[in-house]
Amino acid sequence: GRGAQPKFSDLAIETALTLRLVFHLPLRQAEGFLRSVLRFMGLELESPDHTTLSRRGQGLALDLRAVPHQGPVHLLIDSSGLAAFGEGEWAAAKHGAKGRRGWRKLHLSVDSRGMILAQCLTDATADDANTALDLLGRIKGTITCVTADGAYDTAAIYEAASERGARVVVPPSTTATSSRKPRARASPRNRTIQRVQEIGRRAWKK
Numbered sequence: 001g002r003g004a005q006p007k008f009s010d011l012a013i014e015t016a017l018t019l020r021l022v023f024h025l026p027l028r029q030a031e032g033f034l035r036s037v038l039r040f041m042g043l044e045l046e047s048p049d050h051t052t053l054s055r056r057g058q059g060l061a062l063d064l065r066a067v068p069h070q071g072p073v074h075l076l077i078d079s080s081g082l083a084a085f086g087e088g089e090w091a092a093a094k095h096g097a098k099g100r101r102g103w104r105k106l107h108l109s110v111d112s113r114g115m116i117l118a119q120c121l122t123d124a125t126a127d128d129a130n131t132a133l134d135l136l137g138r139i140k141g142t143i144t145c146v147t148a149d150g151a152y153d154t155a156a157i158y159e160a161a162s163e164r165g166a167r168v169v170v171p172p173s174t175t176a177t178s179s180r181k182p183r184a185r186a187s188p189r190n191r192t193i194q195r196v197q198e199i200g201r202r203a204w205k206k
Contacts, residue, residue: 006046013056016048027053072144074112075166077132077152079105081124109135129154136160145169155179158189171205172196 019037020030027050034047048056084102103124109117109132118138120131128151136146143166146157150171161168168188178190196204 008046008048008052008056010056010060013048013053013060014062016053017057017060020053026050069111069113069115069117069141072142073117073139074145075109075117075136075139075143075147076111077107077109077135077146077148079107079128079131079151082106082121107131107135109139128152129157132157133160136164139164153189155187155189158187162188168192171201174201 016030016034019025019034020027023030023033025033030053031047031050038045038047082104084104105122105124105126105128107120107122107126107128109119111117118135120134122131132148132152133156136143137160143161143164145167146161147169148157150173153170153172153176157170158168170192172189172193176193178193179187192204
């Protein structure tokens with residue numbers, strides 16, 4: 001209405017925040033960018049201001065749909081530590097006391113497009129390789145390759161990937177030795193270790 005505050009739909013807020021995310025813009029710049037886009041399109045529409053974007057974005061309910069992958073999956077697995085801050089951190093900054101901070105570990109499996117296919121949040125002490133077995137079990141469809149860092153160099157990872165028909169690309173630890181068990185002599189992990197010994201770790205990574 002004339003002289004009234006403009007009202008914006010959730011879709012308008014989601015669109016503005018999406019543009020902000022794609023172009024890595026602060027809220028004020030996102031507001032100006034959207035105004036420019038609307039002007040170039042010849043539309044007499046208002047852009048949400050930065051305060052509205054900040055306020056509405058906190059409670060915005062998004063329908064995030066998984067993007068289906070076509071064909072076999074090249075899976076990449078890794079984990080990252082997350083610091084969980086509480087009000088104790090604010091007290092520490094204000095009064096100089098020691099605040100409480102807890103740690104969690106976020107385990108992710110993504111495809112070659114960077115789309116998250118499975119995730120798991122654990123305590124900081126959780127083993128990466130054991131958690132990766134659970135992530136592998138959640139992936140549907142065909143897996144062609146599993147790539148990860150040296151923390152996932154375990155026989156269990158190789159066995160789980162082999163059961164899915166996937167190749168494992170994991171650098172063996174510097175102290176890794178080939179298994180002498182009859183079943184494991186020709187295993188993929190043994191072949192990786194032998195190849196690294198033949199051409200060197202750097203050349204193998206390339």
